Amino acid sequence: MSEHELTMRAALVPAYGDPSVVTVGNVTRPTPGPGELLVRVKAASVSSGDARVRARRVPSGMGFLMRLALGWNAPRNPVLGTECAGVVEAVGADVTRFRVGDAVIVFRGAAMGAHAEYVCVRDDGPVAPKPAQLSWEESAALLFGGTTAMHYVRHGARVQRGERVLVVGASGAVGVAVVQLAHLDGAVVTAVCSAANADLARSLGASRVIDYTRDDFASGTETWDVIVDCVGNAPYARSRRALAPGGRLVRIVCGLGGQIASLWQGRRAGHRVIAGVAAERPEDVRALADLAAKGAYRAVLDATLPLERAAEAHARVDSGHKRGSVVLTLA
Ligand SMILES: NC(=O)c1ccc[n+]([C@@H]2O[C@H](COP(=O)([O-])OP(=O)(O)OC[C@H]3O[C@@H](n4cnc5c(N)ncnc54)[C@H](OP(=O)(O)O)[C@@H]3O)[C@@H](O)[C@H]2O)c1
Structure with missing residues (x-):
């Protein structure tokens, strides 16, 4: 200096x-x-x-x-x-x-x-x-959670109106943004979080909550069009039976091996695995500010x-x- x-x-x-x-x-x-x-x-x-x-x-x-x-x-x-x-x-x-x-x-x-x-x-x-x-x-x-959610919900998985979206880790900075954007885009959102955060997840737009300390989303027969893993504990091997035909698994937390495997994983079953580092787009920052100014995102x-x-x-x-x-x- x-x-x-x-x-x-x-x-x-x-x-x-x-x-x-x-x-x-x-x-x-x-x-x-x-x-x-x-x-x-x-x-x-x-x-x-x-x-x-x-x-x-x-x-x-x-x-x-x-x-x-x-x-x-x-x-x-x-x-x-x-x-x-x-x-x-x-x-x-x-x-x-x-x-x-x-x-x-x-x-x-x-x-x-x-x-x-x-x-x-x-x-x-x-x-x-x-x-x-x-x-x-x-x-x-x-913006930290918001730009990540924009990248994966809008640019990556391209969540469509009416699709069923499961968000694992719905109460973290990324999860709260993913729940809100998926809900805004017309998805029916299931949040995976602890019971203490269930009301928060519902207030952000989740229509259902799975308490991860009691239930395993992957062990039943229910399926989702998009699974967004914000924790790092839902790799394809665990999530595939819970993915609907044409389903997308978004691995927000994923090692290098998983990122490479995502290029082909699930293709035979008609699934897609999306992983990597979220891109930083000025237009996403402006869109998030607009949504927040309208009270649609917080x-x-x-x-x-x-x-x-x-x-x-x-x-x-x-x-x-x-x-x-x-x-x-x-x-
Ligand atoms: N790929 C990328 O470009 C990118 C970008 C941004 C962030 N990330 C990564 O995304 C991850 C999430 O970020 P974040 O900021 O949201 O993290 P965070 O805020 O630290 O996440 C904490 C939340 O996770 C919940 N949680 C912990 N274990 C859980 C489990 N087994 N099931 C469900 N929820 C659980 C906690 O709820 P309880 O207290 O109830 O357990 C807590 O509310 C981080 O690893 C971060 O590095 C990646």
Whole structure:
């Protein structure tokens, strides 16, 4: 850091490890280039993606690729955070869509960096107006699960009106978004979650709930057109008997071997297995913001903590039992 550079507070992950590696310190504040906005962050989620990077806990077979992409011995960018909500503080040349003072939501995705006082984003990139009726915390938790759900429900499985959709892990950040989008698209949704989250799943659009601690969706005779596995415990071998003819299995949590096998798995039975990493599309960010502004899509908050307690936020995410999203607030 040179003496002329401005600094900002950020949650830092200087080494891979358990939540105790997370600290709060000062880093260089970004400056907006041509076509970029500088956003002052009000709230940012700590997602399962952040916890995976911090702990270097990736699906089987992905460790080598992840280290190459994110840093061999420590995260190359110690500031994690995939999504945030905040106010446009400054704009670079040629910015046309936003002005200083606009409230926005930003998806940083794999680039991360949202656990800080400022982020930059391209004017034509993954940024959209903040839904006016939502709090900063709620607005900061719309996009991690939301863009994943958009990718798999709309672009991947292409869920159709009237189809029966089973969502395994319906109460996590991804699951709550998948339930809502599938319901919005006219599907009849069955949620797999614990009894404590049954009312939540129904309130988001599930018409039925299967309590995973008592019943196994795969052991009966019922079938679904689409099964979305947000937990990683419903591979094709377990799910195939529960897939209707022409059914699609969406494996949101899937190792490298499973991703390769998905290219041919199930084809003989007339099924399709969809796996991989969700694409980051600016148009999905705008669509989610529009849906949220209309009250058709919402975030679910598990806990809200100040930036200084980022390590606690990581620990809550590591529990594997958060309900929706954990959000950090910044002054
Ligand atoms: N492929 C991609 O591009 C992509 C993108 C985003 C996320 N992901 C992955 O998707 C996964 C889900 O993400 P997330 O943020 O939604 O996770 P999360 O919020 O941490 O999920 C926690 C939820 O899972 C529920 N759960 C735990 N075990 C369960 C089980 N056996 N059956 C049903 N529900 C269960 C918990 O409910 P209880 O407390 O009731 O157990 C809790 O509400 C993560 O592994 C993440 O890395 C992949």
